[in-house]
Amino acid sequence: MENTKPLTDGRHLRSQQTRQKLLEAAKEVFREEGFHKTTISQIIKRAKTGYGTAYVHFTGKDDLLIVLMEDVMASFYAIAERPFAPVSRAEAEQLIFRQTLAFLRLAESERKMLQVLAEAIGVSVSAQEKWAEIRERFISRISQDITFSQSQGLARSGLVPELVARGWFYSHEMYLWDIVSSDQHADLETIAKTLTAIYTGGLYV
Incomplete structure (x- = not known):
């Protein structure tokens, strides 16, 4: 024994x-x-x-890829889940810009593995389902940040947090795949500044 x-x-x-x-x-x-x-x-x-x-x-290569996807996305989640408690619009803009730039830079550094992921999403149902799950986790977190900003009187109260969060994530997702395919048309800092300006201009008061 x-x-x-x-x-x-x-x-x-x-x-x-x-x-x-x-x-x-x-x-x-x-x-x-x-x-x-x-x-x-x-x-x-x-x-x-x-x-x-x-x-x-x-069970097979799809199963292996799902676990590798989770490992890669853990770094992206860490960016999305940074503390977000601004006391002014200026502070919110600064935090959002830093998150956006970090997200884009990480996409660039993980380009090779994300290329595999992009290919898998096109042919594997399990990869498609996993990406949908990943997307919803990001949207949920963004919604929390928007709700906080609204509660502090920093963001427009008439907007639905989830809908705004979806639009915000989809813009990031588009640029992520552009970076993965080496098809972005500007440097990452310019992209991050532009996205931040559009987002905060429409959301914050």
Whole structure:
């Protein structure tokens, strides 16, 4: 009985290590081959593990991508969930500009993995559903910030927070994909300033 816990802990550690090896291998292969050309066999070979072991952790390449998507988006969530409690319109504009610029810069730094994601969204139902879930999480957070600003008398009270939040996120989403496809037509700071001016000009009083 004394050895049960150490043995269990050892198995758990090896299981976690195998899972991480599969994720790292998947990230490498996805970045090299793209979503469509990547196969689960390539990932398993790169991870140097067996098929049976791999399928204990993941059902296929779609499942692996979903977990990698969550890892990438965690950094974007951290930006969206920064404290937001402005006491003036000027402070709100400054906070919003900083968030927007950080979001765009992160999209640029994560371009390769986001290219894989964009390709997957076009062909994978699970990737489409995951992106829809991601979008709603951002919109919910933005809505909270708008509601706060309205409660402080900084933003127009007659506007529906969720509708405004959707428009704000969709503009970010459009530029995110432009950055991913290297199709943006201005530097990131100019884009962030423009988005912030349009958004705060329509929302704040």
